[in-house]
Amino acid sequence: MIQGRNRKARGILMGVACGLAALLASSHASAADTQAERPFLGGFLQESRILYPLTIGQWVARDEHLYEQAEAGASVRYQHGDLRDRWIDVYFYPAGIVPDERVRAMAQGTVDGIRALPGNDGLPAGELETSQIALSGDKDRRPATLYSAGFVLARDGTRYASAMTLLAKDLYYIKGRYSGEEAAHTPEDLHAELKDFTVQLVRESRLYSTGDCWMPPPIVQVAAPDPKAAGALLDISGDGAAQAVGFADRVEAVDARSSQAVIAQFMAYSASGRWIAGCNPPEDMTPDVPEGMRELRFEYRLPEGDADGPTPRLGSPRSGVG
Incomplete structure (x- = not known):
């Protein structure tokens, strides 16, 4: 069962939760640190x-x-x-x-x-x-x-x-x-x-x-996540106990690689206001193309060395804020 402190976020995200089970957790630097070090194209957007x-x-x-x-x-x-x-x-x-x-x-x-x-x-x-x-x-x-x-x-x-x-x-x-x-x-x-x-x-x-715009909170494996802990935004329970608890800066889960942990990660990401509209996990980069639609593909690469060639903006220290 999913228990959320943020009903609006819960309603929005329930429909996408199943599609996130394949996303495995990984630790990330803070968004501010990454944006300061990485360029806009090839970094923030890849x-x-x-x-x-x-x-x-x-x-x-x-x-x-x-x-x-x-x-x-x-x-x-x-x-x-x-x-x-x-x-x-x-x-x-x-x-x-x-x-x-x-x-x-x-x-x-x-x-x-x-x-x-x-x-x-x-x-x-x-x-x-x-x-x-x-x-x-x-x-x-x-x-x-x-x-x-x-x-x-x-x-x-x-x-x-x-x-x-x-x-x-x-x-x-x-x-x-x-x-x-x-x-x-x-x-x-x-x-x-x-x-x-x-x-x-x-x-x-x-x-x-x-790209670097996708920065959900890291998942931390703990023996018994506490859904009543200070700062808890939501929890996912099973077998009578919480299996994953989402916070703004982390997700605590019994099994860091479980689907409950991944779902809680995405829900906490949105409920905390960190999710950026249009930015998605790498697994979403192969969307189905319905009949009557066409797909444009962009792959942005970091310039080699210090030379940007014909694309000077690729090497500029932009943060994603246009």
Whole structure:
């Protein structure tokens, strides 16, 4: 039986507990120490899997591109039916842990940058809008904040209506761009259409990562875990006695390699507020890909020696906080 001091965490985690039995305990340094010593890509994030839908309404994924620069991630182009002049470009690239105000600043910077391009001065540009996306699959999860705008831009003597969206979810940025000739489209229409598209994309996409961001508390083997000990968050009992007790900094278990210990480890990790959304154990890096979805794979490696080559951010001492 699972006894939790945190009912909310217990309800969320019961559904994933069975899938964690294969995760064996290991000791870890503190998150702060590890983040200070390890770079962002290749350290904090080492592998990522992104599952995205091949179709969203009448939009169909037609092209996919992984960029040479690791921090640039990948892009996916969606085409509207058979209309070759209507497409939406979606970009996935690593973010780390970023506050909403940082995402907003990036979105505003994109809009300001477009306004400042030669030929765009004085063209119509809407203000940055903020909206919330309730994420599917977890009613207790904080909604994602979406920033978006519609505007007019000029390129090669032609005026285009355009729109952009940006948000951060599960340690990644997701950005959308949509443009069409002003003669056939308005910024307001493209903006509304792109927002609807982005909401569905975000709700259907799945993002999994692992690395130093995955740092559950160590499991300590003890003869008789005490569920009433100070700081105990939850306990898992069997045969009339506690088999594992979870604390914020450790799990005490009769058998450190038992499924009860592993389940208590993950539950204590989340209940203590240490779990990072989107970061998972290495065992989760081979997710099933449902029909109608496609998988993007990222493997981030530490640079050799002191030279970072074409990817300077890989060697920087980032902590995962973008």
